Amino acid sequence: MLLARWLDVVRQPDLVREVATADVRVHRFAPFKRDAYLRTPAQTFVGHDEVLAWLERSPKTLTWSLVGDSAERGGRTICGYRYDIPNWHNTGVWMARGGDRIAELWHYPHILVEDEVPVSLALLR
DSSP: OHHHHHHHHHHSGGGHHHHEEEEEEEEEOOTTOTTTTTTSOSEEEEHHHHHHHHHHTSOTTOEEEEEEEEEEETTEEEEEEEEEETTEEEEEEEEEEESSSEEEEEEEEOOOOGGGSOHHHHTTO
16 A cells, blocks of 8 residues: 555655655645645655655654555545654644655645644644
């Protein structure tokens, strides 16, 4: 499954070259922007180096898991995810497009209340 392979990447970022195409595009949506949440990514990372730099600045205590079953819709794979740091977590949805390797990925964390977000994650905005 495509998103299970992405889970390997977020756990071990150096796998990005094996799992994603050289010109991969990762669209990260901000969990704080209610009005533009689904329309405009907060950031888009293009290529292995940009994606790797984004993943490597994540808190080292951050862990990821898939939630529920994946679904195929319109040539895309969709699955829920959960991320945890000590004493806090959030969930969201990943959507990916690609054949054997991910060509494009959309990263939709669920909406957060800013006052409840740990400083280590708030700095990533």
